[in-house]
Amino acid sequence: MIDHPLPLGGLLSTDSDPTLPLAFAALPCDQSSSIRRGSAEGPGRIRLAYDGRVYNSTTETGIDLSGAVSDLGSWEPETTWEATRRTYAGEAAGVLGQGQALFAAGGDHGVTIPLGAATEVLGEQIHIVQLDAHPDLYPEYRGDRWSHACVATRLLEMEHISTVTQIGVRTLNHAQAEVARRFPGRLAIVEARDVGGGSILESGDLPDILRPGAKVWLTVDLDVFDPAFAPGVAHPVPGGLNPRQVIELIQESGWSLVGMDVVECLPARDEGDRTAVLAGRLLHEAMGTVAG
């Protein structure tokens, strides 16, 4: 009997392989977390919890991704966030520039800032779809403009980012609503209470520009889910989405994913690896839309 786990559903190649259309990187960095650290442990836990001995390599939609994903390993953080940010942006631009779709596991949500910056290498307008309990729209947070509470603000300041659409938000306050007004026509906020328990695509709340074929970077902050489904996050907020709603969005949107990150998995607060397994599952289904 083999007792070694098969990381990430058995989807990973044995080495990094630039000829594969899909690539996966772990970003174990929590240098932008505000209160509770520990999401640096997230990617390692996601790799192991979504164990290929327990889960097979075929998506719900019937696409077998066994060994189909280039394993880029772990991008270790540098000693300062500024250096980490530069490293992450450079590494990600290299991957995207050679035509691979990049799938990343964080780390805290701050890692999405350099990943979003890296999409500039594609030379086209990119749409960000952000699934999150929080709008992350502070201009700065506790004196830190790179905080995970400022992710959307930093992304909206990038000229190659055409739009940011947030789904599942339930913590919009006055300070962040003020910032939202700085980006008319480029920021859409679909709150959890707008979607309810139904289909996100059929809610009619998404901007028209997010039609099938739109070039999208998908960023999933795991706190978008109700804490019943994803307890292992730093800032759990009741009243969130359920996994079916998000898997359906991934499968049915028809977006052309240039990449995706799943962030804010905090193993120390998880229960039975529920959150880590969900993270692995989302990455797997999204990879299927690129490969399929």
Ligand SMILES: [Mn+2]
């Ligand atoms: Mn976030």
